[in-house]
């Protein structure tokens with residue numbers, strides 16, 4: 078290529094006007110480039126602080142790192158604003174941090190925040206065959222119908238219909254822990270047992286199917302694929318959702334992985350549904366959501382909607398419940414936690430002098446105050462869905478002088494809200510069930526009334542978690558059974574991490590995965606064998622295959 082003659086360059090240099098024009102042109106190009114690389118779906122929101130340091134193209138993504146909740150919690154304290162705006166690549170988002178602001182944002186703007194954003198990887202690739210789960214559906218008539226059906230299935234009044242299932246599944250935890258811990262001699266990891274517990278519950282509700290073995294191949298496949306898919310929903314794992322150019326990179330590994338997981342999920346969902354079809358043919362099906370729909374009883378839902386409801390229930394509980402319950406057991410197993418265990422045990426005995434009878438009939442009443450306090454504290458302290466599920470505004474939201482326009486992503490930092498010292502006091506970062514009790518004494522415990530919202534782990538307002546009642550019930554039932562039989566002690570060689578941030582092994586996951594730890598189960602000497610035997614007898618006829 079011929080180079081530009083030196084004489085010409087000299088002329089441009091000599092001509093002041095030409096030089097200015099070139100400088101101006103470069104400036105304009107840079108400005109256009111800057112504008113293009115910092116453009117967001119929603120323009121800058123006036124009167125709402127923006128966190129400094131956003132980069133072109135990535136925005137705040139790099140500063141946010143893997144753990145968005147913890148970084149946003151720090152920004153709240155560092156800059157002194159509980160509500161601020163950030164840029165996730167090309168997407169503007171409003172982050173809400175304090176307990177009161179999260180509550181006000183969700184409850185006072187319930188209708189305006191009823192929508193959820195759609196994301197490229199999760200909605201475009203993974204959900205292309207089975208439709209969206211309820212928790213990832215934008216708000217429309219179909220989502221309303223699905224949410225209504227799920228809320229009915231999970232409502233307080235339906236819980237009595239599931240007593241046998243709660244009994245069987247919580248009995249199975251105690252049965253297998255008793256077998257595997259060899260009377261307290263062998264230290265055990267609780268998570269696999271609790272995963273089976275949570276998954277069997279929703280599989281029974283949806284398909285009338287359960288798996289008895291902790292390491293059943295299908296059970297593990299559902300858990301593995303479900304966890305991997307939940308990773309593909311998190312902002313910190315999926316830059317291509319916010320930086321579109323990344324989608325076009327050759328050999329896009331994210332897309333390939335998404336497709337592989339989608340196919341594996343389709344395979345087990347088809348398998349489950351076909352099992353129900355076979356059971357209907359043979360007249361052996363159990364009452365469950367999919368059998369009712371397949372037999373077309375009182376429903377106006379489409380096949381895709383039914384699939385989506387089942388998928389929502391199965392995926393709604395299988396990580397959130399183990400995350401909360403296992404971490405709670407970790408806290409209870411520490412020397413300080415063992416004092417809480419002893420008090421809980423005393424309270425159980427106070428309300429149920431005959432343990433065998435309590436196991437047979439009364440555990441679902443949730444009437445032991447100390448246990449209820451532990452359940453609430455577990456939910457608050459271990460905020461397993463630390464950034465909740467993203468919301469999107471459907472109309473303008475007026476927020477302290479700022480107007481957050483329609484279609485803006487709103488992120489609720491539940492972890493920050495749940496550890497807000499202004500709301501929970503200076504010990505907000507401590508696991509202490511007694512915060513939920515009114516002046517606990519040696520001989521009696523009473524629950525403090527918590528009108529409104531106890532904590533932010535289940536969200537709030539129009540899209541709050543419809544599974545919160547069953548989740549609390551499951552955590553209560555498991556704790557009742559474990560704590561009434563055993564004193565749980567942390568392993569000395571593999572102890573739990575009980576820090577409310579560091580307990581999570583996978584910071585990028587949408588739902589926390591607790592670091593593995595082991596415990597020792599020391600029998601309380603309350604006729605463990607006898608209680609378990611009566612449990613075996615009682616649950617024989619239940620949903621067992």
Ligand code: HEM
Pocket residue numbers: 211212213214224227231279389390391393394397398401461462465466467533534535536537538539540541542543544545547548
């Ligand atoms: C400890 C256990 C659980 C936790 C911490 C939890 C947490 C959450 C959170 C934070 C949300 C979003 C709320 C919001 O946007 O305001 C949610 C939504 C949802 N949860 Fe749960 N959840 C739990 C258990 C369950 C269970 C057991 C089920 C079902 C059996 C379930 C089903 C759902 C569904 C379907 C949604 C979507 C609601 C919607 O978008 O309208 N969850 N959950």
